[in-house]
Amino acid sequence: MNQHTPPQAIAFIDVVAQRRRLGQAIDDAVTRVLTHCQFLGGPEVTQFEADLAAFTGARHVVTCASGTDALLMLLMAKGFGPGDAVFCPSFTFCATGEAVALVGATPVFVDVEDSTFNLDPASLVRGIATAQKLGLVPKAVIPVDLFGQSADHDAIAAIAEAEGLFVLDDAAQGFGASYKGRRLGTFGHATATSFFPAKPLGCYGDGGAILTDDTELAETLRSIRVHGQGTDKYDNVRLGLTARLDTIQAAVLIEKLKIFQDEIDARNRVAKRYFDALHNIVTVPRVAEGNVSVWAQYTIRLPRGERDGFATELKARGVPTAIYYPKSLHQQTAYKHYPVAEGGLAISEQLSEEVISLPMHAYLDAATQDRVIQAVRDAVAS
Template sequence: MLDDAAQGFGATYKNRKLGTFGLATGTSFFPAKPLGCFGDGGAIFTDDEELARTLRSIRVHGQGSDKYDNVRLGLTARLDTMQAAILLEKLKIFDDEIAARNKVAERYSRALGNLVAVPRLAPGCTSVWAQYTIRLSDGIDRDTFAAALKAQGVPTMIYYPKSVHQQTAYSHYPVADGGLPVSERLSKDVIALPMHPYLDEATQDRVIAAVRSALSA
């Protein structure tokens, strides 16, 4: 099993951190991610020695034990030293940042839970709230809602407007009748509110008030 923890790095399932399940787990340190560096970065976690050796080789253009002998086709995928230094510092405060994100999510959910569908955690799970995504009820036009928030200085994002199976790159693959109706519906209904660990309560309240007023307009 290969896991993707790009948006869940730091989260747990039954008290186990993501990254400890399966054969290997990838994550991203892109700035928008919960543990972000200041540019591009990422990591792969595995307990499998053989796989780790192969991945290290692929990371440095396929080098073998003689570093000028490339034994496979690889990538240039080193983590830049500056980014690593930034990540080491940010790791020290990562747990505090996760706690702060959870507080924001709890406050949003308490204030908005009776107006829109708010995210719910599955049993046994904790979240790092890479995003805080709400789902609008039928009959609420998402573009109008986003424009109303924007007019009040509240940015929103759509994660994601197109499902994977709708990507142009996959258009030549067969899709069953009806495609993936749940994914397709969610991609039209969801909208993400501002979320980061340094969102103070006054700003959260502005976001909440903007959502309320956009829904009652």
């Protein structure tokens, strides 16, 4: 390589390596669907729901078309709407607040913890007080298991129980993670997750699921995902959506779930290596005691004003980065008119100026990890 040839770029999330590993198994799974031609509601959908229930310990799994649909379906099933307050962390992807606004309820944004980036229970308490002062009725809270780590579900559950709140766990980034020895999927009243291709457990398109132990809620969700059907699809007993998971995606996910735990273990090995090499160079993520992360992202923090130069330096070395999220939800044009918890959202705002994510996936070999680590060291030193 001459001095003018740029280094080969590292994959930020390497879905190609996983595809190579699964190879024929995926081909065979998709071929089975192409053979029976049940592209919606095929046997693979039922099998995947059963597999996911076994994996998490949840009593019911209702698959759907996306993580956003999972959130929306749950809010619709509960009948939340105008005058109702639903509490969301501001430092998250927009879908969390978007689903609330789409049903006509009011998202009330609360702050996150500096250490875990997840919903701050103290800010939730302040957010409830804010909602009540505005004449809103507190109805639900949506903790997000951000970047792969579980939120503080015990603390959130205690507040929710005291205030009569429905708890909808947004595990779109944290599915597969564990909180105090239990996998996500059984915390709160229901869990929503996403199978977007870049997620730790991702399909080959859009997909999602809802997990709950509530039998009545599960039945309502199955109705909502097919236009609110009753006895059949032409018996519409409630408002609904077109929100089914298609059979090919279910077939792909069945095969991916078989290797998911192995991939979680691999992600944790990469994260440990990053931590060991970088914790004295930059501010690295910390996993709370008792938690196991799935490391949907490996997000570090840099002093304000240094992020752009850092990203440019890494790109020159063939190391991609990403920023999740350059704006918190309460700073976004579509959401800035919604209320925020008393005391403001200082941590969310600070994180949006400081965070940057490094390549993270289960197929980062040691040599590639070394390239990332050295690039970070060089960029910080320059």
